[in-house]
Amino acid sequence: MGKKDKEKxxxxxxxxxxxxxxxxxxxxxxxxxKIDPTxxxxxxxxxxxxxxxxxxxxxxxxxxxxxxxxxxxxxxxPSAPKTQAEQAPETPDLDELLKELDELVGLERIKKNVRxxxxxxxxxxxxxxxxLPVPAMSLHLVFMGNPGTGKTTVARLIAQLYCAIGVLxxxxxxxxxxxxxxxxxxGQTAIKTQEAINKALGGVLFIDxxxxxxxxxxxxxxxxxxxxxxxKAMEDHRDDFVVIVAGYEELMEQFIDSNPGLxxxxxxxFVFEDYNGDELFRIFSFMCSKxxxxxxxxxxxxxxxxLNELFEGRDENFGNARDVRNFFENMISAxxxxxxxxxxxxxxxxxxxxxxxxxxxxxx
Numbered sequence: 001m002g003k004k005d006k007e008k009x010x011x012x013x014x015x016x017x018x019x020x021x022x023x024x025x026x027x028x029x030x031x032x033x034k035i036d037p038t039x040x041x042x043x044x045x046x047x048x049x050x051x052x053x054x055x056x057x058x059x060x061x062x063x064x065x066x067x068x069x070x071x072x073x074x075x076x077x078p079s080a081p082k083t084q085a086e087q088a089p090e091t092p093d094l095d096e097l098l099k100e101l102d103e104l105v106g107l108e109r110i111k112k113n114v115r116x117x118x119x120x121x122x123x124x125x126x127x128x129x130x131x132l133p134v135p136a137m138s139l140h141l142v143f144m145g146n147p148g149t150g151k152t153t154v155a156r157l158i159a160q161l162y163c164a165i166g167v168l169x170x171x172x173x174x175x176x177x178x179x180x181x182x183x184x185x186x187g188q189t190a191i192k193t194q195e196a197i198n199k200a201l202g203g204v205l206f207i208d209x210x211x212x213x214x215x216x217x218x219x220x221x222x223x224x225x226x227x228x229x230x231x232k233a234m235e236d237h238r239d240d241f242v243v244i245v246a247g248y249e250e251l252m253e254q255f256i257d258s259n260p261g262l263x264x265x266x267x268x269x270f271v272f273e274d275y276n277g278d279e280l281f282r283i284f285s286f287m288c289s290k291x292x293x294x295x296x297x298x299x300x301x302x303x304x305x306x307l308n309e310l311f312e313g314r315d316e317n318f319g320n321a322r323d324v325r326n327f328f329e330n331m332i333s334a335x336x337x338x339x340x341x342x343x344x345x346x347x348x349x350x351x352x353x354x355x356x357x358x359x360x361x362x363x364x
Contacts, residue, residue, distance in 0.1 A: 066069040092171060096162040101157055105286070107150055113270055114158060117141075122165040139167065140234065140265050141247035142256065145272025148320030151246045152206065154270075159204035162242060169240050170202030178212040179225040189222040200211040202240050205230070210245035210253035224259075267338040275320050277308030283321050287328045288353070293335070298355040306362055330361035 012200075020063050101111055117139075139162065143151040156173045163171025166217050174196060181193045197205060207213070207230075213223035234243055247253065249271065256262045275283065282303050288295060294304060310323060319326070334357040 023170070036071060092160040092164045094161065097157060097161050097164055101154075101161075104150060104153065105282045106275050107154070107272065110150075110154060110270055110272060114154065114161070117158075117268070118161050118165060121162065121167050125166050130289045138265055138267055139242050140268070141242075141244045142252055142266050142304045143272060144245060144252045146248065146250040146271060146274055146318060146320060147248075148319065148322035148324075149272035149274065151272055152208070154204045154272075155204060155244045158244070159206075159242070164205070168203055168242065172200070172203035173206055174200035174203065175206045177208045177225060178226075181207070181213065181230075182222045184222070186222075189225040190229045193226045194233075197237075197241070199229065200241065201237055204242045204244055207243065207245045209247045211247045211251035214255055214258040227259055231259070231265065234265055245319070247324050274314065274318065275311070277304070277311040280307040280311055280320075280324050283324045284328060287324070291332075292351055293332075293353050294351055295353050295358075296355070299353045302355045302358045306358065327361055330364040331357055333364065334358070334360035 056229060098115070101114060104111065120137070121139060124137060125218075127134050143155065143157075145151060152173075152175060155175075159173045160171045160186055161166065162168040176196050180196055181189065183189045183192045213227050230243060233241060245255070245266065247255070272292070284303055284307060285295075306327070307324065310318075310327075331353060335353055337356070337360075339349050342349055
């Protein structure tokens with residue numbers, strides 16, 4: 001920006017050149033400079049010359065004001081940095097988060113463990129603020145359990161709880177798996193992993209199926225490079241970065257044992273047990289209520305029995321809440337097929353689920 005472009009300071013952080021513009025008033029100033037006040041013969045009177053000058057002054061002020069307003073609305077500066085106050089997220093409400101935790105179906109041991117962890121971290125933070133000695137403590141966690149047991153939901157709550165007590169500055173959860181960390185060429189994995197870490201700074205990096213990063217026989221591949229990058233970040237940003245790794249219990253134990261750095265940083269384990277039949281039904285009922293469906297008497301009895309049988313006959317492919325979600329979505333499809341055959345369905349038809357809907361849903 002040239003010297004003339006800096007003649008006026010309007011308190012605007014605007015790079016006018018990048019928009020093909022010049023600073024406020026520059027254009028009208030040029031016009032005024034071209035007018036020779038001693039030779040304005042084309043204007044018939046002093047009044048006309050005075051009116052012209054006044055009009056130009058008014059136009060300049062109007063243009064300046066317009067640019068000020070545009071700058072306030074970020075029209076001219078779409079990439080202008082926000083102030084710290086604008087960037088700062090609201091601190092989550094601790095009581096509301098704990099209430100949300102308590103409302104989760106089942107997971108009684110997990111709820112107790114989370115509350116104990118939050119109390120420990122909270123008191124540790126208070127002691128630090130009073131310059132009291134605090135024992136070494138790792139806030140990184142290992143979640144072990146089958147799919148659909150609420151690991152991601154609990155991880156998100158923990159991230160916000162850590163933020164609520166001041167352990168983390170932002171409290172966001174960044175969820176990744178091996179594909180989100182590992183690249184196919186030498187040198188790219190560290191870059192890809194670091195990008196995920198940067199997004200998670202101030203919050204939690206949640207790595208699902210983390211055991212996929214390391215092979216059982218210890219063969220070197222790019223997954224090990226991702227692990228080393230994460231371990232370094234855990235050390236470099238230990239005051240504002242938490243990692244939660246999750247997966248099947250046996251495989252997660254092998255993952256932690258694969259690297260001494262993992263063993264030293266992950267010493268707190270949360271085991272997520274399968275939902276029983278009653279808990280599966282409560283999850284199913286919540287999904288129905290949330291989406292304005294209600295089960296009639298026979299449908300409710302069928303759902304209880306079906307979900308209990310699902311639990312009793314579970315195998316290594318049992319999906320817990322994921323299976324309930326599939327059953328619910330199949331129910332919606334079966335219900336829609338039946339209601340669509342009704343010539344003029346009423347409100348009761350649209351919301352009531354019958355046994356035949358669930359029987360069909362269980363076969364899909």
